[in-house]
Amino acid sequence: MQSKGEGLRIGLNGLFWSQERTGSGQYTRHLWQALDRSGPDEYHLLGFEPGLPSFEGVSPAEIRTIPLPGLVQRAGENATKVWWEQWGLPQLVQQAAQDNADYDVIHYPYFAAPLKKFPSPTGLIVTIHDMIPLAMPEYAPSLPLKLYFRLVSTAARQADLILADSEYSKKDILRFLKIPPSKVQVVYLAADERYRPGPLTNEERQNLFRRYGLEGEERILFYLGGFDRRKNVITLLEAFGQALPHLKELEKADQGGRWVLALAGKPHTANPVMYPDLTEPIRRIFGTGEEARRVRFLGPVTEEDKPLLYRTADLYAFPSLYEGFGLDPLEALASGTPVLCSDASSLPEVVGAAARLVKPTDITAWREAIIELATQPDQRAALSAAGPIQAARFSWQKTAERTLQLYNVVQCIRTRGIAH
DSSP states (O other): OOOTTOOOEEEEEOTTTTOTTSHHHHHHHHHHHHSOSSSSOEEEEEEEETTSOOOTTSOGGGEEEEEOOHHHHHHOHHHHHHHIIIIIHHHHHHHHHHTTOOOSEEEEOSSOOOSSOOOTTOEEEEEEOOOHHHHSGGGSOSHHHHHHHHHHHHHHTTSSEEEESSHHHHHHHHHHHOOOGGGEEEOOOOOOTTOOOOOOOHHHHHHHHHHHTOOTTOEEEEEESOOSGGGOHHHHHHHHHHHHHHHHHHHHHHOOOOEEEEEESOOOOSOTTTSOOOHHHHHHHHTTSTTGGGEEEEESOOTTTHHHHHHHOSEEEEOOSOOSSOHHHHHHHHTTOOEEEEOSTTHHHHHGGGSEEEOTTOHHHHHHHHHHHHHOHHHHHHHHHHHHHHHTTOOHHHHHHHHHHHHHHHHHHHHHOOOO
């Protein structure tokens, strides 16, 4: 517990630490790395063992773990997650209190919270990145998932503060959780500093193309993201198919490389409701000949290659229907890639005037935007210049500084009864 002249003791739920490809994993890592270690505050990354991958790169002095019961481990990943959120992490907090080392704030950096409130003086902050499971019920189709999100929704209402990634997410949180607006604070995310503009060397480009099955001087309309239904990839396929006759004319006129649509990300096939099969739409739109070969599935992309793919792309397209923040288009902006972006949900907040905004369901508008930017190098250059400026409005340092301010607010609420 904080005493006069001392810093805060903060515990950060590290469940997603090793899941770098997830939004919650990236958020946990970036926030942890950006929090200022030079001040008086003390930070612990909280986890369990065995079963939770090691907190690579974290000082052992900043790690606190609890044993995972064998019975829970054998019950599987979902049971382990619920056990950790509802019993394991609260037990760590209780042990710290028994050792006279109370935490001032516990931070769950994703949509979860313990149903039972922590004893005073420990406060609780929950970051809710989006309300997809409630706003789009098909993302929680099974009864266990529905019950889980009912549980965490009830628990999250008891948090001292909830952090939202955007004003749009805040509105959704207020709508679904029905809590006072003062309990939700917006703290924007950011693109990593690895994303920056600059051309690739010929060798870098050749090696990158070889790794992902791209060819020669091909011009790339790039998509990086998920393939679930809300990502709206079928609209992009339709628009690219309709734009192809114009792009082929452009290829003849300027003697440039072929335009291809490169789709990067991990495909899913287990749930056809959430992850529609793209094989049939591709066959319907492009046939089975030369045009179909202009659609490339790159598969999962390494974190090291993501900045290179953004920088080598001629255009980046993001037609998503719903995002709590929209980290992928922000990374593209930071890389100096001209961006075509849906105008839905939080995305206009993130990309501002630095991207060409398009209604996500308007295939004709997407086709026209692709053609216009492909044929107008001046427009591409203007967007390329505007992107890094817009991306610079966000930084993980700002995220961490604002989060620390809110840790202090919660500490005041819990120990001094200061209203917020």
